[in-house]
Amino acid sequence: MGYLYxxxxxxxxxxxxxxxxxxxxxxxxxxxxxxxxxxxxxxxVDRYFIANMQTNGIRVVPFLSNHWDRATGEKALQxxxxxxxxxxxxxxxxxxxxxxxxxxNVTHExxxxxxxxARMLRxxxxxxxxxxxxxxxxxxxxxxGWHGSYDYSSLAQSSDYLxxxxxxxxxxxxxxxxxxxxxxxxxxxxYALESGVPKEKIxxxxxxxxxxxxxxATVGGNAISNQQVTEAVKLYNGVVxxxxxSMSPKATFTIxxxxxxxxxxxxALKPGNYTVWFENEESMRAKxxxxxxxxxxxxxxxxxxxxxxEFWTSFSDWQKATQPVNGEDS
Numbered sequence: 001m002g003y004l005y006x007x008x009x010x011x012x013x014x015x016x017x018x019x020x021x022x023x024x025x026x027x028x029x030x031x032x033x034x035x036x037x038x039x040x041x042x043x044x045v046d047r048y049f050i051a052n053m054q055t056n057g058i059r060v061v062p063f064l065s066n067h068w069d070r071a072t073g074e075k076a077l078q079x080x081x082x083x084x085x086x087x088x089x090x091x092x093x094x095x096x097x098x099x100x101x102x103x104x105n106v107t108h109e110x111x112x113x114x115x116x117x118a119r120m121l122r123x124x125x126x127x128x129x130x131x132x133x134x135x136x137x138x139x140x141x142x143x144x145g146w147h148g149s150y151d152y153s154s155l156a157q158s159s160d161y162l163x164x165x166x167x168x169x170x171x172x173x174x175x176x177x178x179x180x181x182x183x184x185x186x187x188x189x190x191y192a193l194e195s196g197v198p199k200e201k202i203x204x205x206x207x208x209x210x211x212x213x214x215x216x217a218t219v220g221g222n223a224i225s226n227q228q229v230t231e232a233v234k235l236y237n238g239v240v241x242x243x244x245x246s247m248s249p250k251a252t253f254t255i256x257x258x259x260x261x262x263x264x265x266x267x268a269l270k271p272g273n274y275t276v277w278f279e280n281e282e283s284m285r286a287k288x289x290x291x292x293x294x295x296x297x298x299x300x301x302x303x304x305x306x307x308x309x310e311f312w313t314s315f316s317d318w319q320k321a322t323q324p325v326n327g328e329d330s
Contacts, residue, residue: 001025002304009046015305022316030062037079039086059097073106077113088124098130108148118158130160137166139187152195163300167207172221176213181246202296208307210278225306229278247286251276
């Protein structure tokens with residue numbers, strides 16, 4: 001599956017054309033949440049895009065997001081009866097293929113309500129449509145904080161699959177480090193299995209972005225797309241190395257006064273010495289091999305518009321190599 005977050009319906013169409021048929025579920029940003037916990041449809045909802053994807057064999061399963069706003073997420077779960085009714089009705093009206101729940105940053109105090117919300121959606125949305133949940137990666141078995149809001153086992157019973165957000169091992173405010181080391185990712189899969197989630201209900205999230213730190217800055221770790229990392233390395237004569245232990249690439253470059261300006265999500269990068277941990281084909285391949293190793297359902301890509309487009313050629317080849325041949329596993 002793949003998430004579509006940045007852009008418009010027109011750019012969504014173009015983006016999907018580059019995926020070379022390797023995405024069979026697309027999750028656009030159609031469902032936001034109002035302050036009172038009710039459903040808010042975004043401006044990018046487009047019947048033509050939905051129909052076009054479905055004609056090409058791609059299921060359209062929008063994600064429901066509170067954009068990390070705890071108060072909004074809590075209100076949504078408090079108002080889950082009405083919200084689930086609204087989502088089920090919009091799924092029907094727009095002929096959508098289900099919903100992906102992506103409410104984040106509510107705590108263990110809403111664990112029961114979160115599980116109940118997933119149950120309500122599964123009961124109200126037709127069985128031939130999907131209900132899935134994006135869950136925090138939890139390789140360290142945290143039971144409190146925002147990780148604690150996800151009861152993996154119970155959520156799996158009410159959903160078609162859990163999409164593990166197996167990234168942000170390093171984050172905004174943390175020390176420099178990998179977005180998702182192979183150890184972090186593997187432990188996240190193991191936690192799901194140990195929690196009783198069937199392997200066929202586990203989807204591994206892949207992050208198509210990096211995080212950058214500037215020497216001397218008080219806080220670092222802002223996000224940068226893999227596309228932008230490639231652009232920055234080229235623009236500032238950067239150097240890319242690969243950490244074999246974490247199976248993660250790292251770029252370093254220096255921006256001097258008077259150098260060309262590169263904007264990252266609307267913010268111009270200032271002069272300084274930069275360290276960027278990101279993802280490339282080699283690091284993604286290591287994660288894809290874990291999908292094969294554990295026999296889990298597949299991958300979820302966050303987000304489809306942030307990757308280097310060349311990635312899809314390799315990704316498609318990896319998928320083909322794992323397909324059964326003459327009825328037998330290859």
